[in-house]
Amino acid sequence: MIRLTGIRKSYRTGSSTLEVLKGIDLHIAKGELVSIMGASGSGKSTLLNIIGILDNYDNGEYRLDSLLIKGQSETENAGLRSKYIGFIFQSFNLISFKNALENVALPLYYQGIPRRKRNEQALAMLENVGLKDWAHHMPNELSGGQKQRVAIARALVSGPKIILADEPTGALDSTTSREVMELLKHVNRDMGMTVVIVTHERAVAAASQRVIYLRDGMIENDRLDPATLLADVR
Amino acid sequence: MFDRENWGEILQSIGKNKLRTVLTGFAVFWGIFMLILLLGLGNGLRNGFAYNFRNTAENSISIWGGETSKPWNGLPANRNIQLTEEDVEALRHTIPGLEHIAGNYRVWRGNSQLQYGNNYGSYNIHGIINEQQLLEKQTVAQGRFINEVDEQLKRKTIVIADDARKELFKDEDPMGKWVNVNGVPFQVVGLYASENEGRQGMMQRNPVFIPLSAAQQVFNAQRDVDEIMFSFSDASLAGAAMAEQRTRHTLARMHNFDPTDDRAIWLDNNVENVSTFNGIFTGISGFIWFIGIGSLVAGIVGIGNIMLIVVKDRTREIGVRKAMGATPANVIGQILMEAIFVTAVFGWFGLALGVLLLEGLASVVPGSEFFRNPTIDFRTAIWALIAMLMAGTIAGYFPARRAAAIRPIEALRDE
Numbered sequence: 034m035i036r037l038t039g040i041r042k043s044y045r046t047g048s049s050t051l052e053v054l055k056g057i058d059l060h061i062a063k064g065e066l067v068s069i070m071g072a073s074g075s076g077k078s079t080l081l082n083i084i085g086i087l088d089n090y091d092n093g094e095y096r097l098d099s100l101l102i103k104g105q106s107e108t109e110n111a112g113l114r115s116k117y118i119g120f121i122f123q124s125f126n127l128i129s130f131k132n133a134l135e136n137v138a139l140p141l142y143y144q145g146i147p148r149r150k151r152n153e154q155a156l157a158m159l160e161n162v163g164l165k166d167w168a169h170h171m172p173n174e175l176s177g178g179q180k181q182r183v184a185i186a187r188a189l190v191s192g193p194k195i196i197l198a199d200e201p202t203g204a205l206d207s208t209t210s211r212e213v214m215e216l217l218k219h220v221n222r223d224m225g226m227t228v229v230i231v232t233h234e235r236a237v238a239a240a241s242q243r244v245i246y247l248r249d250g251m252i253e254n255d256r257l258d259p260a261t262l263l264a265d266v267r
Numbered sequence: 268m269f270d271r272e273n274w275g276e277i278l279q280s281i282g283k284n285k286l287r288t289v290l291t292g293f294a295v296f297w298g299i300f301m302l303i304l305l306l307g308l309g310n311g312l313r314n315g316f317a318y319n320f321r322n323t324a325e326n327s328i329s330i331w332g333g334e335t336s337k338p339w340n341g342l343p344a345n346r347n348i349q350l351t352e353e354d355v356e357a358l359r360h361t362i363p364g365l366e367h368i369a370g371n372y373r374v375w376r377g378n379s380q381l382q383y384g385n386n387y388g389s390y391n392i393h394g395i396i397n398e399q400q401l402l403e404k405q406t407v408a409q410g411r412f413i414n415e416v417d418e419q420l421k422r423k424t425i426v427i428a429d430d431a432r433k434e435l436f437k438d439e440d441p442m443g444k445w446v447n448v449n450g451v452p453f454q455v456v457g458l459y460a461s462e463n464e465g466r467q468g469m470m471q472r473n474p475v476f477i478p479l480s481a482a483q484q485v486f487n488a489q490r491d492v493d494e495i496m497f498s499f500s501d502a503s504l505a506g507a508a509m510a511e512q513r514t515r516h517t518l519a520r521m522h523n524f525d526p527t528d529d530r531a532i533w534l535d536n537n538v539e540n541v542s543t544f545n546g547i548f549t550g551i552s553g554f555i556w557f558i559g560i561g562s563l564v565a566g567i568v569g570i571g572n573i574m575l576i577v578v579k580d581r582t583r584e585i586g587v588r589k590a591m592g593a594t595p596a597n598v599i600g601q602i603l604m605e606a607i608f609v610t611a612v613f614g615w616f617g618l619a620l621g622v623l624l625l626e627g628l629a630s631v632v633p634g635s636e637f638f639r640n641p642t643i644d645f646r647t648a649i650w651a652l653i654a655m656l657m658a659g660t661i662a663g664y665f666p667a668r669r670a671a672a673i674r675p676i677e678a679l680r681d682e
Contacts, residue, residue, distance in 0.1 A: 087590060087675040107671075108594045115592025122679060126587045130283040142276075143592040187591070199679075 034194065034227050035061040035084060039093035042079055053079045055250040056093070063194075066221040066228045068238035068259075071247030078199060080247070081231045085118050085197045086110050098194065115144055119188030119226075123200035125180040127172040133159060133183045134168040140191040158186040162216060178209035185216055189224070196220060198230045202237055214240045235262045277605050284577075291573045292613030298566030299614045299655055302559030303621025303643060306651075307628075309555045311641025313548045318639050326366075326502035327402060328510055329535040330495045330518070336530040340523060348522050348531050352490040361517045362510055364500035369398040370492030372482045373474075381475065382447040383435040390431055391474040392448065394482025402496050410442055410457030417456075417478040424481075425453035428461040428473035451485050453477055507538030560654065567658045574606050574666035578673075585670050586678020595671040602670050606663025607656065614655035618648060 042054040053076045061067050071077045082088035083095060086102055095102045097117060105113065119140075127136045137155035146154070159165050162182040172180055181201060188196055198217065202210035214237055221228045230241060238244045244257040281288050332348040355370040362368075372394035381388050393399075397414050405412070410426070417424045425446055432441050445452040461473045483489060499510050511534060519526035578585070585598055625642050632638065 082676045085590070087679075108596065111589065111592050111594040111597075114590065120590045126583065126590075126679060128584055128587060130279060139588070140591040143588070143594070143597060148275075191592070 034063040034065075034098060035059070035229070036096040036099075037084075037093065038095075040080075040083060040090050040095060041092040042076075042083065042088070042090045053250050054083075054090070057250075057252060059245065059252065059255070061227060061229065063227055064221070064225055065243060066218065066241045067230070068241040068244045069229065069231045069247060070233060070235075070238050070244055070257075073233070075247040076250040077231045077247050081197055081199055081229065084195075084229060085120060086114050111143075115140060115191060117194050119191065119193040119196045121181070121184050121188050121196065121198035121201045123203035125172070125177075125184045125204070127180055127183060127187075129172055132169050132171050133164060133175065136172070136183055137187045137190050140187060144191060155186070155190055158190045159183070161189070162186045176209075177205050178212055181205060181209070181213050182216065185213070185220070189220060189226075194227060196226050196228045198228065198232075200232055201230060202232065202234060207236070210234070210237065238262055273600065273604060276601060277608055280581075280601075281605060281609065287573065287577070288609055291570050292609050294566035294569035295563075295610050295655070295658065296566075296613040296617040296620075298559075298563035298658075299617030299651060300621045301562045302556075302651055302654075303618055303648075304624065305555045305559050306552075306647055307621070307625035307641045307643050309548075309551055310643060311629075311638045312551065314641070315637045315639040316544055316548070325537055325541050326500070326507070327496060327498040327537045328507070328514060329537075330514060331493065331533040331535075333530050333533050335524045335528055337525045337528045339525040339528070342523060346524070348518075348524065350492050350495055350518075350532075352492060354518060354521055355492065355495055357517050357521055358495065358497060358514060361513050362497060362499055363513070364506070366498040366500055367398050367401045368495065368497035369396050369402055370479065370495045371395045371399055372479055372486070372488055372491060373493045374482070374486055376472070380447075380449055381431065381435060383444065386435045386437070388431060388434040390427075390472055392482065393474045393476050394479040394486075394488075395476050396479050399476075399496070402498055406460045408458045408460045410455075412457055412459065413476055413478050418480050421480040421484055422478060423451065423453040424456045424478060426457040426459055426476040427455060428459055428475070430461060430473055431475055432458060448475075448477065448485065453481075502538055504538060504542055507536055511536050563654060563658055567662045570606055570610060570659070570662035571665055574602065574663060575669060578602065578666045578670040581670075582673055582678045585673050586675040589673070589675045590679065598671045598673075599667040602667035603660065603663040606666070607659035610655055610659030610662060614652070614658070618651060618655075622648065 037057050037059040040054055040057040041052070043050050043052040045051075057080060069077045069080060079088065083090050084097075086097075097113070100113075102113070127133075128139070131139070134152060134155050137158055138151045141151040141154060156165065156168055159168050162185055164179060164182055164186070167175060167179060167183075172183070175183065181204075185201075196217070201217070202213055205213060217228055217230065218240060220226050228241075230237065232238055239259045239262045241259055244254075244259055244262065245252060246254040246257055330350065332350045335342075335344050335346045335348065338344050350370065352370055355368055359365060359368050374392040374394075376389045376391050379389055379392050381390055395413055396418050397412060400412050407426075408429075412426055413424060416422070425448065427435075427441065427446075435441070435446060436444065441455045441458070444455050446455060447453075459476070479492070483491065499506065501507075501510070514534065515532070516526050518524075518532055519528075522531070524531040585593075588598065622643065629640050629642050632641070
């Protein structure tokens with residue numbers, strides 16, 4: 034599903050160039066639930082952005098569902114994101130002046146789906162995450178966990194092949210974190226979506242099937258056993 | 268891009284920021300309002316001046332005798348030129364496309380006295396033929412105007428305006444009454460509509476009209492006329508210049524003066540006056556558009572500026588939309604439509620209020636020689652609307668470009 038070969042990426046800040054990714058080779062198969070860990074500055078968010086076609090890369094090759102992602106226009110990229118990828122963010126990024134239903138329906142709006150059908154699908158998805166009764170509440174009337182569940186519903190609604198989550202539990206307490214992780218596992222297991230989570234929380238990573246550890250822009254360990262993470266904590 | 272979904276998005280984001288929208292919209296509202304107001308007032312000025320020309324055929328020339336300033340054919344300078352009815356006849360045959368021509372004889376107020384019973388009044392007396400009415404466009408309010416029979420029979424008839432009627436006759440019906448003009452009785456045959464209805468001060472009195480032949484006889488003026496006025500069919504500037512030249516040459520031949528002597532006769536060319544007047548007002552109109560567009564531009568810059576802030580404000584939201592599959596065209600479309608919508612709505616209010624105020628002004632302010640009926644026509648309003656929509660587009664375009672260039676990663680980066 035996701036195949037990265039020799040991906041390099043550097044940022045230019047003033048006169049100096051900072052190389053963030055120094056040749057990433059990674060294959061994530063369809064239906065995997067993968068966590069990406071690493072210290073801050075290790076390049077894990079950049080990697081996620083490249084996978085999500087939010088950022089471009091300098092060298093190497095990225096194939097998404099065997100399609101080479103390189104040199105597409107912004108409009109084409111928007112289409113690819115819309116078709117393949119659902120995003121979940123640390124700070125939820127719900128649009129504050131839209132209610133839960135409208136937020137969930139937004140990706141469908143950009144797919145040109147008519148309003149009635151859009152709202153039906155969005156409501157079904159909210160029911161799926163257990164928030165049907167909250168459909169007409171504004172984001173500021175929801176708790177953190179509820180907001181993240183709305184955000185997850187939004188990521189799922191267009192039926193993407195991949196869910197990309199950037200620190201999805203970063204702003205949540207441990208109980209809510211567990212609920213959100215259960216939801217993501219459910220998505221992976223029952224809806225068959227590939228899920229990639231960037232996190233620095235061992236508990237979160239431990240809930241996934243495979244952990245990729247990044248250090249200084251390189252993959253240090255591609256097949257870390259999640260169980261050892263929990264052992265470490267204890 | 269113009270479907271209902273988009274409008275929903277636009278209305279929602281406008282509704283979210285009411286104060287900001289209102290403040291922005293006000294700049295455009297004010298710009299259009301001022302533009303309409305200025306154009307209307309400009310039209311008021313133009314209408315006021317145009318009103319002054321209403322009593323004269325626009326394609327006409329008046330001539331007055333002057334005093335020669337150059338010697339000619341052995342004759343000295345400083346000779347008085349007195350126009351006569353022979354000049355009228357000569358001009359009648361030399362001006363191409365001549366429509367009406369009339370000479371008139373004038374007695375100034377200081378030299379005249381009208382008397383009826385115990386009432387006295389002093390008025391300018393114009394000895395005229397009935398063709399004069401066609402040139403000066405007087406309208407008869409009661410009775411009749413001086414006619415050809417009056418002229419042929421040198422009848423002692425007189426046509427007066429309302430001011431003279433009030434002064435001489437008070438509440439009496441003047442028709443058929445005899446008025447003494449410098450001691451000679453004239454019978455009132457008509458009343459004409461006064462052009463100075465509003466202000467009958469001592470200086471502004473309407474002249475009274477008597478037949479030219481009778482005036483020449485009573486005031487012992489042989490066949491003299493003081494003013495010759497004629498109208499002609501070719502109202503172009505070239506046509507007017509040609510008529511003017513023919514007039515000078517004809518009269519120079521008749522009175523033996525240098526045709527280049529521009530003081531021998533005085534000539535008032537209405538075509539030239541009207542065209543000068545039109546030129547001035549075209550200039551004023553241009554200036555008003557310039558000022559109005561200027562204030563509109565200030566509004567546009569205001570909207571553009573605020574939209575830029577909006578884009579910056581909504582960087583994250585736009586980033587999210589992009590992550591959710593919004594194309595650059597979606598983003599540009601949204602910002603652009605928002606700007607155009609705000610401009611159009613507030614601009615419309617400015618337009619409506621401006622027009623309303625002008626209509627109110629037109630009905631309250633009495634027309635004068637300088638200002639009258641300050642309204643704008645439909646075409647001007649359409650142009651203002653077009654200017655408005657262009658303004659909205661320009662105001663939205665640059666912020667929209669900025670929004671489209673937002674990179675989702677930067678927008679979504681957590682601080």
